[in-house]
Amino acid sequence: xxxxxxIRDRLLARFPGSAVALIVNLGPAAQHSLLxxxxxxxxxxxxxxxxxxxxxxxxxxxxxxxxxAREVVETAVVAAPDPxxxxxxxxxxxxxxxxxxxxxxxxxxxxxxLRHGPVVLRLRxxxxxxxxxxxxxxPVWRSxxxxxxxxxxxxxxxxxxxxxxxxxxxxxxxxxxxxxKDYVEPDDYEWEPTPHGDVLAKARxxxxxxxxxxxAAQGEPRP
Amino acid sequence: xxxPDPFPxxxxxxxxxxxxxxxxxxxxxxxxxxxxHPSTHGVFRMMVTLDGETVVxxxxxxxxxxxxxxxxxxxTSYLGSMPYTDRLDYLCSMTNNWAYAxxxxxxxxxxxxxxxxxLRVILAELTRLLNHTCLAGFLLQDCGASGTPLMYAFRERxxxxxxxxxxxxxxxxxxxxxxxxxxxxxxxxxxxxxxTVAGNYGQFLDEYEALLTGNEILMAxxxxxxxxxxxxxxxxxxxxxxLRAAGVAYDLRKVDGYGVYPRFExxxxxxAHGDTYDRYMVRVLEMRESIGILRQALRDIPGGxxxxxxxxxxxxxxxxxxxxxxxxxPKGEIGFYLISEGGxxxxxxxxxxxxxxxxxxxxxxxxxxxxADTVVILGSIDIxxxxxxx
Numbered sequence: 001x002x003x004x005x006x007i008r009d010r011l012l013a014r015f016p017g018s019a020v021a022l023i024v025n026l027g028p029a030a031q032h033s034l035l036x037x038x039x040x041x042x043x044x045x046x047x048x049x050x051x052x053x054x055x056x057x058x059x060x061x062x063x064x065x066x067x068x069a070r071e072v073v074e075t076a077v078v079a080a081p082d083p084x085x086x087x088x089x090x091x092x093x094x095x096x097x098x099x100x101x102x103x104x105x106x107x108x109x110x111x112x113x114l115r116h117g118p119v120v121l122r123l124r125x126x127x128x129x130x131x132x133x134x135x136x137x138x139p140v141w142r143s144x145x146x147x148x149x150x151x152x153x154x155x156x157x158x159x160x161x162x163x164x165x166x167x168x169x170x171x172x173x174x175x176x177x178x179x180x181k182d183y184v185e186p187d188d189y190e191w192e193p194t195p196h197g198d199v200l201a202k203a204r205x206x207x208x209x210x211x212x213x214x215x216a217a218q219g220e221p222r223p
Numbered sequence: 224x225x226x227p228d229p230f231p232x233x234x235x236x237x238x239x240x241x242x243x244x245x246x247x248x249x250x251x252x253x254x255x256x257x258x259x260h261p262s263t264h265g266v267f268r269m270m271v272t273l274d275g276e277t278v279v280x281x282x283x284x285x286x287x288x289x290x291x292x293x294x295x296x297x298x299t300s301y302l303g304s305m306p307y308t309d310r311l312d313y314l315c316s317m318t319n320n321w322a323y324a325x326x327x328x329x330x331x332x333x334x335x336x337x338x339x340x341x342l343r344v345i346l347a348e349l350t351r352l353l354n355h356t357c358l359a360g361f362l363l364q365d366c367g368a369s370g371t372p373l374m375y376a377f378r379e380r381x382x383x384x385x386x387x388x389x390x391x392x393x394x395x396x397x398x399x400x401x402x403x404x405x406x407x408x409x410x411x412x413x414x415x416x417x418x419t420v421a422g423n424y425g426q427f428l429d430e431y432e433a434l435l436t437g438n439e440i441l442m443a444x445x446x447x448x449x450x451x452x453x454x455x456x457x458x459x460x461x462x463x464x465x466l467r468a469a470g471v472a473y474d475l476r477k478v479d480g481y482g483v484y485p486r487f488e489x490x491x492x493x494x495a496h497g498d499t500y501d502r503y504m505v506r507v508l509e510m511r512e513s514i515g516i517l518r519q520a521l522r523d524i525p526g527g528x529x530x531x532x533x534x535x536x537x538x539x540x541x542x543x544x545x546x547x548x549x550x551x552x553p554k555g556e557i558g559f560y561l562i563s564e565g566g567x568x569x570x571x572x573x574x575x576x577x578x579x580x581x582x583x584x585x586x587x588x589x590x591x592x593x594x595a596d597t598v599v600i601l602g603s604i605d606i607x608x609x610x611x612x613x
Contacts, residue, residue: 025544025545026542026543026544027330027332027541027542027543027544027545027546027563028329028330028331028332028542028544029329029330029332029544029545029546029548030544031545031546031547057457057458058457058460059460060460060462060547060549060556060558060575061547061549061558061560061573061575063560063571063573065562065571106560108547108558108560112457112471112473115478118547120547141458141460142455142458142459142460142583142584143458143459143460143461143580143583144460145459145583146285146579146580146582146583147579147580154291154293167286168285168286169285169286169289169291169612169613170286170289171286178291178294179291179293179294
């Protein structure tokens, strides 16, 4: 198989205006990946599937990844003026930089015909709150159907063009996305409001604290 | 049928069975099969729309066994996730262990001693025997052959479970593999016992096949039922015996050659029609190949250590990086996608569940078939809900 650099160069030549970048994996496995911008994601996927030299017709795994905003400390060399009036010296300075958060959809592609892979394809959303839409690759690879529904359910990535985008593992009324890093578990999954809470609140209004309230009225309604 | 209902019901439709009026074709019936239905192999639900007895729509519903396995994996140390992988596909804990151990070994660049590699192959092939035997039993049970084939299958399964128990201390939740080898060396006489089980298995298969493979009722119920074309199987990410029954020669033991599989001689059985009968037959033939692999592995297994001396289990950390690693489990490609940020826990822990992804084509297989056939088709897909829902 060609190297990822060659694939990237071919993609850039084939889709002018697209942003295809190589993400280097420093681990021993050295599975590097291609980062593609969302607007070209679908076209790039179709190209990877149909290109005769690649034939990546088998999308084995699709996974969401959550990357919250984080601070990275970078060492930068800056020129500092010499207070004694000499020439400016170059000083190493630690600079904190805020990397904005995003959600990522990772696809692991293989070729059954040509027996190669994995080629790792990544798509990133603009942020984690309101711009979380990515193109769905289910029309390209059917195997993404349930896996993209899972990423929608657990990470909150909205896949545009998915034929049936519903929650798959959590129940339909569930509000949050449990696989996000900042997800907070509810204390009680099965809590629901009961008239009992209203009665307690009313009782508290009638018997202000310290006015000889009955013991039962001091109970707190559950959150 | 499609479009606004010309004769709306006066009373609101019930949750279970809803007639959809159509003046020409009669009523469509929506049936909720499951989640507590004996043929769904766990808590799995199919919303089936029927025209008479013919399926016109089928939507699988998941999540009844969801415990967010992946979140647990991200909040647990690398080693701490190992026992949880037993609970994914609880029939095949040994292959789940191996898939996870292999992923972590690739993530950390960890070597495995030869003896452990052979043991892993032996255990994986025993698991394959166990899984396919159970599948054949359940499939026949789903066809209505109540009891006998399943009990035959379970009798043999028990012998393999005895081996697992004497090796790992547990029949099903084995928790046996480690990063860089296996947990304990087999006790004295274990390899001999494994040789006996593997040696006698062919005889059991002969007996089982004499009972079933040529059985007229089995053929009538499975041949031409739920035909899966090869290109659809590839696009839908179907793997394992289902893919090979559709005629696509793709076995990761051959393609990736992980572990010491390249040293063994075995064939990859393929189906010609992609129907339910082929899926049954491919599994039976795979069992025969597994017996051959077992014979070779049990003959060639070397002595030596079972753990790499440099392997670190407690306080294990992997360098920043990521890996996707997969093996050929009995149900299909079981993969793990791990991202390490250098900490004691994986940053992202993703399981590629073959059972869930093989269900993608459930509706395609069932459309136009009768409602009784959906049970057989689902049985031939071979799902375990612990893995589907995770």
